[in-house]
Each structure stands twice: as C-alpha cells, then as structure tokens.
Amino acid sequence: MSRKTVLVVDDEKDILNLLRYNLEKEGYQVLSALTGEIGLDLAKNKKPELILLDLMLPGIDGLEVCKILKSLPETKHIPIIMLTAKSSEIDQVVGLELGASDYISKPFSVKVLLARVKNVLRKESTQKAQEVVLKIGDFVLDKEQLSIRVQGKPLLLTKLEFKILGFLMENPGKVLSRDKLLNGAWGEASFVVDRTVDVHIRSIRQKLGKHRVSLETVRGFGYRFVNLKHEF
Numbered sequence: 001m002s003r004k005t006v007l008v009v010d011d012e013k014d015i016l017n018l019l020r021y022n023l024e025k026e027g028y029q030v031l032s033a034l035t036g037e038i039g040l041d042l043a044k045n046k047k048p049e050l051i052l053l054d055l056m057l058p059g060i061d062g063l064e065v066c067k068i069l070k071s072l073p074e075t076k077h078i079p080i081i082m083l084t085a086k087s088s089e090i091d092q093v094v095g096l097e098l099g100a101s102d103y104i105s106k107p108f109s110v111k112v113l114l115a116r117v118k119n120v121l122r123k124e125s126t127q128k129a130q131e132v133v134l135k136i137g138d139f140v141l142d143k144e145q146l147s148i149r150v151q152g153k154p155l156l157l158t159k160l161e162f163k164i165l166g167f168l169m170e171n172p173g174k175v176l177s178r179d180k181l182l183n184g185a186w187g188e189a190s191f192v193v194d195r196t197v198d199v200h201i202r203s204i205r206q207k208l209g210k211h212r213v214s215l216e217t218v219r220g221f222g223y224r225f226v227n228l229k230h231e232f
Contacts, residue, residue, distance in 0.1 A: 003027060003028060003029045004028055004029070004049040004050070004121060005028070005029045005030070005031060005046065005047075005048040005049055005050075006023050006028045006029070006030055006031070006048055006049065006050045006051070006052060006117065007030075007031040007032070007033065007039065007042055007043055007046070007048040007050070007051045007052070008020065008023070008030060008031070008032045008033070008051075008052045009032075009033045009034075009035075009036065009038075009039035009051065009052065009053045009054055009057065009062070009065065010032075010033075010034070010052070010054040010057075010083060011034050011035065011054065011056070011057050011058055012054075013034070015054075015083075015106075016032045016034070018110070019032075019052060019110075019113075020032060022110050022113075022114060023114070023117070026114055028117075031046055031048060035057060035058055035059055035060070036057045036058075036059055036060030036061065036062065036064065036065040037059055037060055039051070039053065039057075039065055040060070040065060040068060040069070043069055043075050043078065044072065044074060044075055047074070047075070047078070048078060049078070049079075049121060049124070050078065050079050050080075050081065050117060050120060050121055050124075051069070051078055051079070051080045051081070052080075052081050052083055052113075052117070053065060053066060053080050053081070053082055053083060053100075054082075054083045054084060055082055055083065055084030055085075055095065056084060056085060062082060062083075062084065062095075063094060063095060063098060066080055066082070066095065066098045066099060066100055067098050067099075069099075070098060070099035076099070079101040079102075079120045079121070079123075079124050080099065080100045080101055081100065081101060081102045081103070081104060081113075081116060081117065081120060082095040082100045082102070082103045082104070083104055083106060083108070084103075084104075084105060084106060085105070085106045101120045101123075101124075102116050102119075102120055104116060132144045134169060134170065136169055136172055136225070136227050137214070137227045138150050138151045138211060138214075139169060139211075139214065141165075141166050141169050141170075143166070146162060147162075148162065148165060148166065148169075150208065150211050151211075155207055155208070156207065157204065157207065158200075158203075160185055160186070160200055161200055161203060161204050161207075163184065163185035163186075164181055164184075164185045164197070164200055164201065164204065165204055165215075165225075167181060167184035167185060168181075168215065168223060168224065168225035169225050171224075171225070172224075172225050172226070172227050173224060173225070173226060173227065174224060175218045175221050175222050175223070175224045176222050176223055176224060177221060177222040178195075178197045178198075178222055180222070181197050181222065181223065182196075182197060185197075185200075197223075201215065201217075201223060213226075214226055214227075
C-alpha cells in the first residue's frame with residue numbers, strides 16, 4: 001500500500017520538524033511549507049491526502065489558504081486540519097465553515113494530533129469508497145470500473161450510455177431535462193441535438209430488458225431514474 005502524503009503548513013520551524021518526525025514515524029510521507037503561498041503551490045502540484053494548516057501565517061493566512069483550496073476543483077476534496085494558537089470559538093467556526101475537517105489548538109498533544117489525522121483520513125477513505133460504488137435497488141454503479149450491474153449481471157453499455165445512466169443514478173428520483181443529461185454526459189461545450197438523448201435512452205432501455213421500468217419518461221420534462229426493487 002502506498003504511503004499517504006500529509007502537507008504541513010506552519011511558519012514555526014520547530015513545529016514543522018516535530019510534526020515531520022512524528023508523522024514519518026507513523027508511516028506518512030510529509031511535505032512542509034513555511035508560508036501560505038508555498039503551501040498553496042504544494043497542495044495544487046502534489047495533491048496530498050491531508051493538510052495540516054496553521055491559521056497564523058505570514059502573507060496569506062491560514063483561513064485564506066483554506067478558502068482558496070476549497071474553491072479549486074483540484075484541491076477542494078483534500079481534508080484540512082487547522083492548527084492555531086487562537087482558541088476562540090469564532091476562529092474555530094470560521095475555519096470549519098470554510099471547509100476544514102477538524103481544528104486543533106496549540107499547544108497540542110502529538111498523540112492527539114496523530115489520532116485526529118488517522119480519524120480524518122479514515123473518514124475520507126470511507127467517503128471515497130461510498131462515492132466510487134453507488135447501490136440503488138438492483139443497480140450497482142462502479143465509477144472506478146466504469147461498470148453498471150443489474151442483479152449482479154453487467155450491462156453492456158457504450159461510453160455515452162454509461163454516462164447517461166450513471167448520471168441518472170446519481171440523481172435518483174430527480175427529473176433531468178435533456179439539456180442536463182447532455183451537459184452531464186457530453187459536457188457543456190458539446191454540439192449535440194437533444195433528441196440524441198432519446199436515441200440513447202431507447203438503447204439503454206432495450207439493454208435493461210425487464211428492468212427498463214426503472215428509467216421513466218416524464219413527458220414534457222425529461223427522464224428520471226426510480227429506485228425500484230424487482231422480484232423477477
């Protein structure tokens with residue numbers, strides 16, 4: 001199993017060295033930054049699994065770094081634990097509202113910090129696993145394997161059919177217009193007529209056979225995937 005990477009952003013070298021030593025001792029790969037600017041560059045280029053971020057940084061402070069990271073598509077998923085000498089509730093609330101996963105006040109216990117790191121990474125792994133595999137009734141969508149199974153049997157779908165059915169499954173019970181399905185499957189920059197969706201839906205239904213009732217047409221609006229458990 002590959003080592004998880006933790007980025008530590010703190011302007012105190014003693015704390016950087018302390019955290020590096022203890023994190024590496026626990027088997028993590030450690031990146032370090034003394035400023036928010038360097039931390040942002042490392043986060044965007046190295047994509048660590050977790051960031052330990054000091055609030056009081058020279059230049060761009062920790063709250064601003066957190067805000068920027070959570071606004072970028074390539075880094076918004078990275079969990080952040082805030083480290084700070086500030087202990088007021090308002091600082092904690094602001095950090096958490098910006099998207100931080102946890103908050104630890106200085107001075108801190110190294111054992112407690114390591115336990116928090118392990119806990120946040122465990123939650124992140126569980127969440128990712130849930131996001132990769134989506135189970136709805138008889139249907140199982142596996143985004144990693146790019147497959148959809150119905151009652152354990154794989155559906156032989158084209159790439160676009162997989163995207164359309166997958167997009168519908170990710171929004172169960174919600175009516176999706178042809179435009180939304182086009183954007184979800186082809187992207188907003190596509191030049192595809194909306195009736196193309198109807199052709200692919202018809203093909204998907206044929207392949208679903210008796211399970212096609214899970215793919216409903218809402219006349220005048222679009223299509224929706226309904227959560228039905230069948231006993232065939």
